[in-house]
Amino acid sequence: MRGFLYVLAAFAVMGLAFWAYQENYKTQAAIKDVRQLHADIGAAHERLNILRAEWAYLNRPDRLADLADLNFDRLGLLPLMSVAFGRVDQIIYPLPPILPITDPIALSSEAFNDWEDPL
Numbered sequence: 001m002r003g004f005l006y007v008l009a010a011f012a013v014m015g016l017a018f019w020a021y022q023e024n025y026k027t028q029a030a031i032k033d034v035r036q037l038h039a040d041i042g043a044a045h046e047r048l049n050i051l052r053a054e055w056a057y058l059n060r061p062d063r064l065a066d067l068a069d070l071n072f073d074r075l076g077l078l079p080l081m082s083v084a085f086g087r088v089d090q091i092i093y094p095l096p097p098i099l100p101i102t103d104p105i106a107l108s109s110e111a112f113n114d115w116e117d118p119l
Contacts, residue, residue: 065079
């Protein structure tokens, strides 16, 4: 009986060793994937910073003013000046529409006389 338990324990140890071996390789593969993802994220951040710098360069005020001057015939854009703005009291707001009375109620002294006070 003791020999059977020794063999069973040896098989259990071999099974656990096989399982640990497999888990080790799975862990190493996951670590490799995480490193690749970190590298991809770093490259994406670098590309994003470059795109932000290019956007800032292309949106310089002097460049946009030159483009507005070049395309004045098509766009009709004028330079932004303080006289182009109006005051708040110059704004004309539309009047709300007047709703027609569709179900009139007759108000007369007779209507009030028919009403009884419950108290």
